[in-house]
Amino acid sequence: MGYVATKRGLKTVRDMVLSMAVIGAGAGLLYLTLPNNEQQDPVREIGYQTELATAGRAAPYPLVAPDGLSDKWRATSVTYRAQSDHGAVWHLGFMDPGNQYVAIEQSDGDRGKFIRKVTHRAEETERVERVNGQEWVRYEGPKYNALVLKDGEAPGGGDGGEGSTTLITGTASYERLKEMAAALQPYADSTANRG
Numbered sequence: 001m002g003y004v005a006t007k008r009g010l011k012t013v014r015d016m017v018l019s020m021a022v023i024g025a026g027a028g029l030l031y032l033t034l035p036n037n038e039q040q041d042p043v044r045e046i047g048y049q050t051e052l053a054t055a056g057r058a059a060p061y062p063l064v065a066p067d068g069l070s071d072k073w074r075a076t077s078v079t080y081r082a083q084s085d086h087g088a089v090w091h092l093g094f095m096d097p098g099n100q101y102v103a104i105e106q107s108d109g110d111r112g113k114f115i116r117k118v119t120h121r122a123e124e125t126e127r128v129e130r131v132n133g134q135e136w137v138r139y140e141g142p143k144y145n146a147l148v149l150k151d152g153e154a155p156g157g158g159d160g161g162e163g164s165t166t167l168i169t170g171t172a173s174y175e176r177l178k179e180m181a182a183a184l185q186p187y188a189d190s191t192a193n194r195g
Helices: 002-033 049-058 111-118 174-183
Strands: 064-066 074-081 089-095 101-107 123-131 134-140 145-149 165-170 184-186
Touching: 049 074, 064 089, 064 101, 101 111, 101 174, 111 145, 111 165, 123 145, 123 174, 134 165, 134 174, 145 174, 165 174, 174 184
Parallel strands: none
Antiparallel strands: 064 184, 074 089, 089 101, 101 165, 123 134, 134 145, 145 165
16 A cells, blocks of 8 residues: 555656656746847837827926937937926937936026926036037036036027026037037927017
8 A cells, every 4th residue: 555655646746746857848938039138228218209199288387309410319208387386398218329327408487496307416617618609507416416507698699598507418428428519409490489
C-alpha cells in the first residue's frame, strides 16, 4: 500500500514539473515574440498648432511659438489657461535634440510670482543674453535654468508685449534655451496683434 502511494506521489510531482516546464517555455516564447519596448522612445510627441490658434485668438497678449527649429525638437506639452493664479498663462513644452526639457512660458500675471513658479525658484543673475536684438536675463536654479525677456520688451520684437512676461526655462543648457529664444515668433493671429 505504501509503495502505491509513493508511486502516485512521484507521478504527481513529475506532472507538476512537466506542467511548469510547459508554462515556462510558453512564457519564454511569448517574451521573445512580443515587441520589446526597451528601445522605444518614451517621449510622446504632440502637435500644438490647433491649441496655438485657439489660444492666440483669446489671449490678451501676443503668444509666441518657435519657427524654424529642426525636427529633432519635439513638442511634448501645450496648455492655455485664460484664468489662473498667474493670469492668462500659455505653456509650450519641448524635448531638445539632447532629450532635455525646454518650455516656453508666458503670463500677464504677477511677474515675480510667475517666474518663481515656472522656474522652480530659479534666481535672477547679473548676466544678460542678447538674442535677435533683445535682452534676456539669465536665471539659475537647482532644477531649472531660464532666460527671461527683459521687462517691457515684446517677444519676437513685436508690439503689445507690455504687461506680460515671456521666458524660456528647463533642464537644457543655456545654449539650447538661447536657440529656442532665437526661434520665437509672435503668433500672427493673436487678438493682441490685431489692431
